[in-house]
Every structure is written in structure tokens, then in C-alpha cells.
Amino acid sequence: MNITYNNYWTLIPNIYNNLVEYDEQFRIIPSLAIAWNNPDSLTWRFYLRQGVKFHDGNHFTAEDVRYSINTFYSGFESIISEIIILDNYTIEFKTFEPTPTLLDRFAHMGIIFYHNSTQQPEGQTLVGTGPYRLVDYKINNFTKLERFDEYWGEPPEIKTVIFQAIEDNNERLSALRSGVIDIAEYNIDDKIDYILHEKNITLVKYPPLSTYIIGFDLRENGSYGFPDGQNPTADIRIRKAIYQAINLTPLINGPFKGLAIPTAQLVTPYVFGYNPAIQRLPYNITESKQLLAEAGYEDGFDIVMDCITEGFEYNAENCYLITKQLAKVGIHVTMNNLSMTEFNHKVLHERNTSMYLYGWGEISMDGSWIYDLFIRSVGDSYGSQNSGYYSNAEVDRLGIAASHEMDPYERLHMLQEGFRIALVDDIVVVPLFSQILFTLTAPDVKFIPRADLRVIVKDIQFT
Numbered sequence: 001m002n003i004t005y006n007n008y009w010t011l012i013p014n015i016y017n018n019l020v021e022y023d024e025q026f027r028i029i030p031s032l033a034i035a036w037n038n039p040d041s042l043t044w045r046f047y048l049r050q051g052v053k054f055h056d057g058n059h060f061t062a063e064d065v066r067y068s069i070n071t072f073y074s075g076f077e078s079i080i081s082e083i084i085i086l087d088n089y090t091i092e093f094k095t096f097e098p099t100p101t102l103l104d105r106f107a108h109m110g111i112i113f114y115h116n117s118t119q120q121p122e123g124q125t126l127v128g129t130g131p132y133r134l135v136d137y138k139i140n141n142f143t144k145l146e147r148f149d150e151y152w153g154e155p156p157e158i159k160t161v162i163f164q165a166i167e168d169n170n171e172r173l174s175a176l177r178s179g180v181i182d183i184a185e186y187n188i189d190d191k192i193d194y195i196l197h198e199k200n201i202t203l204v205k206y207p208p209l210s211t212y213i214i215g216f217d218l219r220e221n222g223s224y225g226f227p228d229g230q231n232p233t234a235d236i237r238i239r240k241a242i243y244q245a246i247n248l249t250p251l252i253n254g255p256f257k258g259l260a261i262p263t264a265q266l267v268t269p270y271v272f273g274y275n276p277a278i279q280r281l282p283y284n285i286t287e288s289k290q291l292l293a294e295a296g297y298e299d300g301f302d303i304v305m306d307c308i309t310e311g312f313e314y315n316a317e318n319c320y321l322i323t324k325q326l327a328k329v330g331i332h333v334t335m336n337n338l339s340m341t342e343f344n345h346k347v348l349h350e351r352n353t354s355m356y357l358y359g360w361g362e363i364s365m366d367g368s369w370i371y372d373l374f375i376r377s378v379g380d381s382y383g384s385q386n387s388g389y390y391s392n393a394e395v396d397r398l399g400i401a402a403s404h405e406m407d408p409y410e411r412l413h414m415l416q417e418g419f420r421i422a423l424v425d426d427i428v429v430v431p432l433f434s435q436i437l438f439t440l441t442a443p444d445v446k447f448i449p450r451a452d453l454r455v456i457v458k459d460i461q462f463t
Contacts (some may be wrong), residue, residue, distance in 0.1 A: 001161045002181040003455060004172050006068050011163055013454050015055075016110025017066065019046060020103055026270040026365040026451040027208075032060065032111055032129065041098040041406050048089040052152045054113045055133040062091040067114035076105075089445075098404040100411055104366045131156045131458040132365035137178035141403055151347050156458035161194040176201060176440055183455065184440045188314055192257050195440065196350070202441045206449040208261055208434035212359035214242065214305075214322070215429045218388040225304055225354030232301050233355060233388075239427045241291035243328045244284045248433055251321055259436040265423060266370050268434055270451045272408075273367020273415035278423055280431070288329045301328020306356040310339035319357050351378075351387045359435070361453065367415050371399055374429075390428045390449050395421050405426050 013021075018031040033046040041193070052060035062085045069076050069083065079102070081093040093102065097220045113127055124186075126134045131153065134144035143163045147156050164181060165171045172184040173191070177200065186195075195201055216233035223231035232238045252260045264280040267273055292298060305323065309316035316337065323333040338346065347353045362370075376382035376399050377391040398418035405411040422428045437453060447460040 001158045001183070001457065001460070002175075003161060003163050003457075004166045004175070004181055004185050005184040010455060011126075011145075012110055013130070014132045014145060014161070015126050015130045015134060016112075017052075017130050018109050018111065019048075019106040022107055022365060022450070022452050024448050024450040026077075026362075028107060028365070032065075033106075036103070038406065039092075042095050044093045044095070044102055045086075046091050048091065049152060050089050051298050052129050053150045054129055055127045055148055056113065057150075058113050058295045060111070060129055061088045061114075063088075063114045064111055065091050068109065068112045073109055073125075074449055079105075098406050099366055100402075100404070100406050100408070101366050104364055107365075132161065154458070157461055158457055161457050173440070176442065179442070182442045182445050183460075186438065187332075187438045188255075188257060188259060188435075188438075192259075200443055202443050202445070204439045204441055204447070204449050205259070206437045206439070206453055207268070207270055207451045208263075208436045208454065209270065209362040209451060210359055210435040210437060211263060211264070211266060211268065211362075212318070212432040213429040214246075214358065214432065214437065215347075215356050215358055216388050218390050218428070219356050223354065224438040231354070232295070232297060232303070234293045236427055237291045237429065239294040240281065241288040241295070241329065242326065242331065243281045243427060243430045244291070245288040245331070246322060246325055246430065246432070247283045250325075251318055252433055254321060255317040256433070256435060259438065260433040261436065263431045263434045264421060264446070265431055266374055266429070267367045268362060271365055271367045271370075272412065273371065273419060275416035275419050277416075278375055278420055285329060292329060292331075297330070300332060302332045302334070303354050304334045304336050306336045306338055306343060306353050308340050308357075309335075309337040310342075312340075313338070315357065315359075322357065340393075347387050348385055351389065353387055356387065356450065357432075361437075362451075365451075368399070368402055369420070371402070371415060371418060375399070375418065390422070390426070392421060392426060394418075 017031045020028050023029045032049050034049050035047045037045055039045055048062055066085060068082045069239060079095055079099055080093050081096050084092040086092060110128060131148055131151045133148045135146045136144040145161045147159045166175060169187055169189060170184060174185040175181045196203060207238040216239060217231055218234050220231055220234040248262050252258060262280055264278045305319060307315060307319035319335050323335060327334050347356050371383045373385040375390060375395055377396050378386050378389060395418045398414045401415040402411050403415060444462050445463050
């Protein structure tokens, strides 16, 4: 099998196993840990799978888990106070505070073999316990994996897989059409309408996990775009007016070719913390104009919107369509076209923005990550993507409480309520849509698209 890939993380889940993993619906399932419990709120105890071998023949034990965390994964030193090996297949983690997201963190952490100076083979790299082992590679060209015959799980059907680094969309499509590759990553473009009708190509849709929003500077005075006067987007009526002035249908059917769905939230239904009670405000030009008039902007105003357009043509089209729609209610938007690097520095790092269009993909099944990034007040450890300086004491309180609540039902309610306050009561952003990402495959390739977007070769079959 031949697969295109553009990043290192496409390979990792095929070579390494984690203590726990996500299934295709973003739910935590056992992997190298077969069970776990909490003897108390500061202790996580894991019972490890026995009879597991690394690709070099060494046996997996609790020492490998401790070694992996202590050596290769940063950030745990501020969470885990002590790691205790009870026996070869039982390990405990003591945390400084109750940490309900530890399972989610472990779902991103491949386990590496513990070795000392006498055990480590010289030059050995990427040795895991996963279904495939590394046999050859050339940087920025290809990586070849072979089935690991001593894998602890169900043996994969496919014996050899080659991941090929092909950056250009057209080259990937050509390779798929000619049979050189079987699975191709593909970025949406104008060709997708034709691809959908090709008999020898199957478009496999992933669950919608990428979210797009319009964000604002919420400071009343001293804002980036209005340093000498009052900032209009500090008024919730203006944010609501913008919300109701945007018709999503032309955006979804235009730039995204129908491969997106409207959203009202910062997280998708697959993510813990999603609140089904939060609904979109209706598209209503008349109501939008009334809100502008009530806020003192009957004649509208001028504003700049930061957009990532370099290399993202569909994003440029989205921004353009939004400017046209807002012009209908008197809001005159100037697009500021930026590369991703420029946008990240200006909007996310410097926070010198009046209004911006931004999108991201889910990195976690737990909504606390997005909560802490976007709606917690800006601080040393939180609010790193709170570019508008949003601050609500109750939202912060709920976020802090959720970060230490071990009861999942109580914690879910806290996150849902915090998201409701931010999105409904405060309209901190205007949610737009969730993009439906996809992969192109040969017609005889069969696999279930995963919510975490990973391509797990052992789950792929040829029909």
C-alpha cells in the first residue's frame, strides 16, 4: 500500500502504541493499558498489557512507561508529582492536583523502550510496539513500514506500506489516478467538483472536526483598530448584528463545495463539553440593521479583518464573501491578507487585531483544551488564543473548577455552562461552520474515517 503524508504524526500511530487511544469516534479505549482506576483524586493506577514486544524484541513493562514520560514528554513535570512502579505491569501516577484530563494526555503519548547505555543499539530509531515497524526512509521523500509479526493485537491485512511525501495537490491526484498511490491527502480546491464524479476515486469524509469563527477585539478603549475612540465590537449588539448579517449558505456551497456544516460552538459534537442546547442565531438582515442602529451605528462603520489567505485560497474567498455580506448592513470591512506565520504573530501572539477569521482542527476529545485557549482570561497558562481579551469571572471559575473535577458528569456540566455563557450570553465570537475534511482513495480501499483524522493502516482493507 502507498499513502501520501505531509507530517510526521501520520506515521506515529502505526509504529507506536499509547497507554490509551481514541477509537474512530474520539472515545478513549484501552491499548497498552488494559484497565485503570483512581484510588483517590490524586492517584491514577494503570494495569498494563502483558506479552507485548517492541520491534527490537524487548518486552514491554512499566519501566518503559516511566522512561517515556520522564525522558521524552515535556509538561508532565508540572502535573505528575511521582511515578510509582508497583510491579512490572502496574504503575501509579501521583498528581499535584486532581487531573481529569490525564487520560486524554496519555492518548497522545507513544511508549518508547527503556534502555540503558549497554542495551541501546547504535543508530536505532522509531522502535515501538505498534503493528508496523520502520524498515527504510528518506527524509522528505518516503518512509517504508512492514507488518510486525509479533504485534500483540489483531494482525494487519497489509504487509508493507510506503508513506510518500508529496506536497503538491496536483501531483498527489495524478499519483492516485495512475495507481502509484492508494490513499491521498488532498486540500480542497476547484477540482473537487470533478473528482466527486470520477469512478476510480473515492472521497472518504471524516467527521467534521475543524471549526471556523470570526473573533473580535472586545476592549472598549485602547483597542488596536480604534485607539482614539470607542471600539464598536466591544458592544455585544454589534457582535450580534455581525452574527445575524452572515448567511452561511454561500460560504459552505462556494469555497467549501458543500463540505462543511453550520456550527454554533467552539467544539464539535464528538468533543467532551459540547452543549447541544447552544443553537445558531438566525440569519436576519433586518434585525442586524436594528441592532446597529440601537448601538449608535445606523450608518455602519469601517473595520479591518485579518485573514489567512496565503496558501489558503478558500479562506480568501470566505473572507471576501463575509465582507460583501457585512457591507449590506453598512459594515465596511477591509481584508488584511496574511500568511499563517504573519497571522499567528499578529493575531495570536501580539493580539493586535480588530476582527479576524480563524479556523482550527480538534486536537483533543476534551473541550477543556479549547475552553482554556479561547475563553479563559489571558494569563500565564491560559487564554493564549484569547486574542480579543475576553474576560468573564464566571467562565473563569467554571474553567478552573472543571480542570480539577474528577466526576465526569459534573465536569461536563461545568464546561457546557461555561461555553453557553461565552457563546450565548456574551457572543464572544461568531461561530461559522465545521469543515468536513476528507481523503481520496482508490476504489478498492476500505477504511472507517476516524474523528482524530489519523490513518491507521491496520484498520484498512482491500475489497
